[in-house]
Amino acid sequence: MSDDMSAYKDVFLSESAEYVQAITEGLLALESNPRDLEPVEVVFRGAHSLKGMSATMGYTRTAELTHTMESLMDTVRKRMQSADSSLIDLMLRAVDAVKELIDDESSGRSVVDVTELVTAIAARTSVTSPEDTDPVALDAAGSPVSAEDGALLRVRITLAQTCVLKAVRAYMAIKRLGHMGRIVDTEPTARQIEDEAFDHTFSVIIRTREAEASIVSAVAAISEVEAVEVSAEEESAAPAVEVRSTEERPRKSVPKLAETQTVRVSIGHLDSMVNLVGELVIIRSRLDRIARDLGNAELTEALSAFEQISAELQHEVMQTRMVPVGNIFNRFPRMVRDLARDLERSVAFEMGGLDIELDRTVLDEIGDPIVHLLRNAMDHGIEPEADRIAAGKPPKGTIRLEAGRDRDLVRIVVADDGRGMDVERIWRKALDRGLVQSSERDSHSASDICMLTCEPGFSTAEVTTAISGRGVGMDVVKGKIEYLGGTVTIHSELGHGSRMVLTLPLTLAIIQSLLVGVGEQVFAVPLSAVTEVVSRDEVKLKTVDGAPVVVLRDGSVAPLFRLDEVIGSAERRLRMPEAGDHIVLVESGEQVRALAVQHLHGRHEVVIKPLSPLFKELRGLSGATVLGDGRVALILDPRTLFGMGATR
Amino acid sequence: MEATLGTLRRQYVLFRLGTEEYGLPIERVQSIIRYEVPTPVPHAPEMVEGVINLRGQVIPVIDLSQRLLGQPHEVSASSRIVVAEGDSGLVGLAVDSAHEVATFAADEIMPTPAAALTAETAEAFEGVANYGERLVILLDPEKALPRVSYGSPTATEEAQS
Numbered sequence: 145m146s147d148d149m150s151a152y153k154d155v156f157l158s159e160s161a162e163y164v165q166a167i168t169e170g171l172l173a174l175e176s177n178p179r180d181l182e183p184v185e186v187v188f189r190g191a192h193s194l195k196g197m198s199a200t201m202g203y204t205r206t207a208e209l210t211h212t213m214e215s216l217m218d219t220v221r222k223r224m225q226s227a228d229s230s231l232i233d234l235m236l237r238a239v240d241a242v243k244e245l246i247d248d249e250s251s252g253r254s255v256v257d258v259t260e261l262v263t264a265i266a267a268r269t270s271v272t273s274p275e276d277t278d279p280v281a282l283d284a285a286g287s288p289v290s291a292e293d294g295a296l297l298r299v300r301i302t303l304a305q306t307c308v309l310k311a312v313r314a315y316m317a318i319k320r321l322g323h324m325g326r327i328v329d330t331e332p333t334a335r336q337i338e339d340e341a342f343d344h345t346f347s348v349i350i351r352t353r354e355a356e357a358s359i360v361s362a363v364a365a366i367s368e369v370e371a372v373e374v375s376a377e378e379e380s381a382a383p384a385v386e387v388r389s390t391e392e393r394p395r396k397s398v399p400k401l402a403e404t405q406t407v408r409v410s411i412g413h414l415d416s417m418v419n420l421v422g423e424l425v426i427i428r429s430r431l432d433r434i435a436r437d438l439g440n441a442e443l444t445e446a447l448s449a450f451e452q453i454s455a456e457l458q459h460e461v462m463q464t465r466m467v468p469v470g471n472i473f474n475r476f477p478r479m480v481r482d483l484a485r486d487l488e489r490s491v492a493f494e495m496g497g498l499d500i501e502l503d504r505t506v507l508d509e510i511g512d513p514i515v516h517l518l519r520n521a522m523d524h525g526i527e528p529e530a531d532r533i534a535a536g537k538p539p540k541g542t543i544r545l546e547a548g549r550d551r552d553l554v555r556i557v558v559a560d561d562g563r564g565m566d567v568e569r570i571w572r573k574a575l576d577r578g579l580v581q582s583s584e585r586d587s588h589s590a591s592d593i594c595m596l597t598c599e600p601g602f603s604t605a606e607v608t609t610a611i612s613g614r615g616v617g618m619d620v621v622k623g624k625i626e627y628l629g630g631t632v633t634i635h636s637e638l639g640h641g642s643r644m645v646l647t648l649p650l651t652l653a654i655i656q657s658l659l660v661g662v663g664e665q666v667f668a669v670p671l672s673a674v675t676e677v678v679s680r681d682e683v684k685l686k687t688v689d690g691a692p693v694v695v696l697r698d699g700s701v702a703p704l705f706r707l708d709e710v711i712g713s714a715e716r717r718l719r720m721p722e723a724g725d726h727i728v729l730v731e732s733g734e735q736v737r738a739l740a741v742q743h744l745h746g747r748h749e750v751v752i753k754p755l756s757p758l759f760k761e762l763r764g765l766s767g768a769t770v771l772g773d774g775r776v777a778l779i780l781d782p783r784t785l786f787g788m789g790a791t792r
Numbered sequence: 793m794e795a796t797l798g799t800l801r802r803q804y805v806l807f808r809l810g811t812e813e814y815g816l817p818i819e820r821v822q823s824i825i826r827y828e829v830p831t832p833v834p835h836a837p838e839m840v841e842g843v844i845n846l847r848g849q850v851i852p853v854i855d856l857s858q859r860l861l862g863q864p865h866e867v868s869a870s871s872r873i874v875v876a877e878g879d880s881g882l883v884g885l886a887v888d889s890a891h892e893v894a895t896f897a898a899d900e901i902m903p904t905p906a907a908a909l910t911a912e913t914a915e916a917f918e919g920v921a922n923y924g925e926r927l928v929i930l931l932d933p934e935k936a937l938p939r940v941s942y943g944s945p946t947a948t949e950e951a952q953s
Contacts, residue, residue, distance in 0.1 A: 665832070710834075712834070753849065754850075755843070755850065755852075756843075756850075756851060756852040756880060756883065757880040758852050758880055758938055759833060762833070762835055762836060763835075764834065764835070765833070765834075770845045774845055775831065776831040776845050776850055777831070778831065778834075778843075
């Protein structure tokens with residue numbers, strides 16, 4: 145395959161993944177409501193599109209398999225057989241095989257063998273559909289073309305002489321034509337077109353009901369297409385490939401995805417755009433500083449316009465990276481279904497907040513943690529049906545996956561109504577593992593104890609007790625989420641179920657922060673963690689056991705830390721803040737803590753720069769940023785900061 | 793063929809720490825910049841001076857004197873930061889001065905005199921070579937540049953207890 149080809153191989157791979165997803169969703173919808181014809185259409189069309197696309201790419205095995213899938217679904221949509229669970233299972237197996245096949249064929253291998261599956265699907269198709277005559281025989285007999293099939297046309301397409309990516313343009317033309325009718329053949333062959341083994345002209349034989357004019361205008365709209373001619377094609381000239389009589393799908397049958405205008409951009413481009421915009425933000429604050437020093441009104445005015453535009457640009461760039469969580473959530477129903485079957489659990493799976501958007505990078509990373517949580521909920525949360533009935537619960541368990549937005553954070557909740565976590569057993573186990581001391585029991589809330597399941601040493605090989613399995617992978621989940629700048633919290637009630645809450649930043653690269661200072665050094669505190677900033681005189685200071693605390697307006701008490709002590713190497717000296725200090729209330733996990741700082745430098749947008757892996761063992765820092773004057777400011781991580789330089 | 797392994801020539805960036813002169817293979821050196829005081833990183837290992845802003849990138853600065861000689865380097869007008877590519881990305885090496893590039897053939901490099909070295913630093917040395925009247929210690933970049941495992945976990949634990 146030539147280099148140019150790889151460009152549209154990527155397009156094929158991502159589009160085929162969308163169709164595979166659409167088919168899976170359709171099948172699951174069909175399973176829950178076998179009488180509904182709409183999902184049947186979705187699956188049928190999905191298989192049809194996949195067939196066409198893979199044939200274009202020369203992936204013959206994929207084309208063959210999707211062809212049989214399409215035929216089988218055709219019998220369902222014609223009500224020649226019903227979509228019972230064995231059919232759904234067969235189709236789901238086929239979907240899995242399609243994924244493997246695409247992987248196989250696109251990387252030039254030929255390991256995956258689907259002959260058996262193809263036979264099985266074909267058998268299922270033919271057994272219940274006796275009237276489905278052999279397609280080739282039909283053609284050979286020269287049966288008159290039914291009105292539904294439309295006319296057989298030859299579309300002759302000439303590309304511009306200057307066209308560099310001929311194969312890509314050809315692919316686009318063929319794809320577009322594929323939406324308008326059924327591609328019967330191409331000249332030269334699809335393989336030759338793919339290899340750019342044609343001059344500047346190629347032909348597509350298509351069976352369609354579209355008017356010639358609309359075909360011409362559709363194809364001519366593709367860039368670098370110079371001329372399009374449509375002529376009637378002799379019926380006999382049509383090769384006996386894929387002439388299976390299927391109802392022509394109406395024009396509006398193009399999958400929903402095609403309805404919104406989108407362009408595929410590699411994530412690499414987006415990343416570098418974010419970096420560049422990040423640099424722009426830094427330079428902007430540098431210019432701000434210079435303008436302030438100069439006191440030039442004209443410059444200040446120009447800068448404020450610049451600032452506005454760069455803010456908008458930044459917003460737009462960040463927006464391009466936002467992807468709805470539905471994009472990864474949509475694969476979970478299938479997973480839960482299979483898992484429920486394997487574990488013999490009866491579970492209703494609900495999802496919410498699918499349109500909540502997250503930065504692409506964050507989204508890519510949270511799939512696996514969520515899978516872990518769902519598995520845990522299923523495996524260790526939801527009880528077997530008999531147990532549930534005995535406990536007076538509805539026999540069917542419920543697992544709910546929900547995303548929600550809260551300021552610049554996204555919360556993802558996995559909740560189940562299963563047996564919950566046994567806090568005392570977890571505590572005893574943590575004691576056994578040496579993770580805690582028995583004297584510390586009082587200082588641990590139930591939620592703290594549940595969090596012990598996320599400690600690396602908590603779970604071991606013996607996964608037998610009701611709660612032990614909870615620890616499987618929880619340390620991995622927590623690690624991944626914290627790496628993304630998020631937090632994990634667990635709420636659980638014995639006998640009533642558990643709630644795992646993942647809190648994630650909307651985006652990774654740029655954050656709003658409060659700059660604070662100790663001496664000469666400046667630190668950034670993520671604004672998402674700051675609840676309030678007060679001066680020392682505005683709050684009541686007290687000591688509890690010799691440790692300073694702040695009494696908040698609502699009467700609650702927050703432990704107070706001095707930033708200089710937290711970052712200092714000496715042990716915490718538990719001093720009261722100095723006069724003139726500012727007190728920043730920060731959320732650390734689910735607790736509020738007061739941080740006393742010497743200086744406040746205001747609110748700034750900062751670009752997070754990763755710290756060298758040399759510092760990966762360090763707690764309390766989540767990165768660094770470059771300030772307007774070129775200095776480096778470290779970004780404090782409120783979740784781990786207070787364990788950093790002080791006693792608990 | 794005239795060239796043999798023994799005549800293979802390699803270029804080294806020479807720099808000074810205290811009274812010693814060291815060389816680092818030139819392909820590992822990205823640039824040499826004027827010394828600037830790094831922003832300290834709380835609870836970082838002792839040999840890490842802090843981080844600096846290198847054209848928008850935040851990189852750690854290692855006190856190579858601390859690492860090799862066991863004593864912190866003294867900042868002067870000639871102090872430089874040698875920006876080198878380590879296993880864990882770019883690192884800055886604080887040195888007393890850096891100004892020369894020397895070429896040594898493989899057979900000019902002699903094994904390090906064992907007696908002169910502590911066991912700890914010996915592994916960081918590839919060998920020594922005579923450069924005019926001076927003796928240059930050539931560093932093995934794999935071992936001389938800190939690796940991720942150096943992020944001493946004790947730094948945080950000590951502070952916590």
